[in-house]
Amino acid sequence: MTDSPPSYGTPEHPRVAVRGEARLQVDPETARLTITVTARGKDRRNTLEDLTHRNNQVLELARSYGQAMExxxxxxxxxxxxxxxxGRNEQIHAYHxxxxxxxxxNDFTALGEFTTKIADLDMTRVNGPWWGLSPDSPAHATARxxxxxxxxxxxxxxxxxxGAHLTALVELADLGAENAAPAVLPSPAAPRGRAGYGGAASEAAPALDLEPQRQTVYAQVNARFIMSPPKL
Structure with missing residues (x-):
């Protein structure tokens, strides 16, 4: 029975350590929007009622898109x-x-229409979209x-x-699993579309034509192998 090579390097079984990297450019799978609904008035109750009404408008509109709203x-x-x-008296001028x-x-066909409709609502602001990938996207596994x-x-x-060949794999680790510096992913890009405070309109505004921004998927691993004696 032949003994297996040791996990550490020796002259008879040298060890080679390498790093593997992959960087993919893929289409986004999701688009995130941040929506701010506001109200202002001199009476607290009326301000709260206006805010509640506008908040419900946004939620009802969003829910009407069904499965497209992830x-x-x-x-x-x-x-x-x-x-x-x-004056010295603590009087309230208005409530915000x-x-x-x-x-x-996750449906970019509906995204432009939804963004425009939200921006068209009174005292409502929308920022975005910020493009991204789902946590379980197959692109991550492909990169790894x-x-x-x-x-x-x-x-x-x-x-x-x-003049040698690999004989065994002794270690395979994600970057960071060995106290190495963590992988640095690209910073989120600036939003490609943005709408400000909306207001009442006599007719529906046309849907925005938003071009999805491709995403960078990055993977890096450290690997150590045992190889046969070199021919020096």
């Missing part, structure tokens, strides 16, 4: 009093209400496989240069 979440909510600037909503769509294949190919090239 995620709909309400964030911060606030009603803030604005005191008068004159605000609700933040996040909408994530390509990174592993590159690591194997690079190790074989080193072994071939020495």
């Amino acid at each position: 995620k709909l979440e309400t964030g911060a909510f606030s009603i803030t009093p604005e005191p008068t600037q004159k 209400g605000r609700v933040h909503i996040t909408a994530v769509l 496989r390509q990174a592993v294949h590159e690591a194997v190919q690079r190790a074989r090239e080193y072994a071939d240069a020495l």
Whole structure:
């Protein structure tokens, strides 16, 4: 029975360490919009009622898109009093209400229409879209496989240069799994479309034509192999 080679390098079983990388450009799968609904008035109750009505308008419109709306979440909510600037008495000049909503769509055909309709609502602001990939996107697995294949190919090239060949894999690790510096992903790009505060309109505005921004998927692995004795 032949003993297996050790996991550490020796003259008889040298170890070769390599890094495999992959960088893919893929089409986005989701588009995220941030929506801010606002209201302002001199009476707290009326301001809250206006804010509630406008918030419901946004939510009902978003829900009408069915499966195209992958995620709909309400964030911060606030009603803030604005005191008068004159006099010593603590009097309230007005109340400001605000609700933040996040909408994530996976159907880009509906995205332009939805963005325009939201921007057309009174006292409603929409920012975005921010393009992205789903957490379980197959693009991530594809990038990881390509990174592993590159690591194997690079190790074989080193072994071939020495007249040797690979005999065993002793370690395969994601970048960062060995106390190495974590992978740096590209910063999110600026939104390709943006609409400001909407207002009442006599007729529906045309849908925005939004061009999806391709995404960069990056994977990197460290691999260590044992190879046969080199021919020096």
